[in-house]
Amino acid sequence: MKKALGTLVICGALAVLSAPLLAQDYGNDHRDHGHDQYHGMHDRGQHEGWYKRGGRMPSDYRGREYVVSDWRHERLRPPPRGYHWVRSDNGDFLLVAISTGIIADLLLHH
Numbered sequence: 001m002k003k004a005l006g007t008l009v010i011c012g013a014l015a016v017l018s019a020p021l022l023a024q025d026y027g028n029d030h031r032d033h034g035h036d037q038y039h040g041m042h043d044r045g046q047h048e049g050w051y052k053r054g055g056r057m058p059s060d061y062r063g064r065e066y067v068v069s070d071w072r073h074e075r076l077r078p079p080p081r082g083y084h085w086v087r088s089d090n091g092d093f094l095l096v097a098i099s100t101g102i103i104a105d106l107l108l109h110h
Helices: 002-022 041-048
Strands: 083-087 093-097 103-107
Touching: none
Parallel strands: none
Antiparallel strands: 083 093, 093 103
16 A cells, blocks of 8 residues: 555656646747747748848858858869858858858758
């Protein structure tokens, strides 16, 4: 009898303590998160429609941290004058006009 009662108490405690671990966030808070819900250049660009040839890369992604400085090491063709290669968060390479941010070419899953 004591063994069954002890097992029941332990099972009940585990059920109560594990409930927060099983809780899921379904995003029902209806707040405007802006672009925070998209976790990278690719996700945001797909959602906004600019992640394509001819699209304009937002200034957020034109910083030096995205520019591929050693395109030879990545086995990329030399960028034409006025362009540089940019690495996306998912590993794609985008050939982007330095002055305008227009995407001239994409190498997906390179």
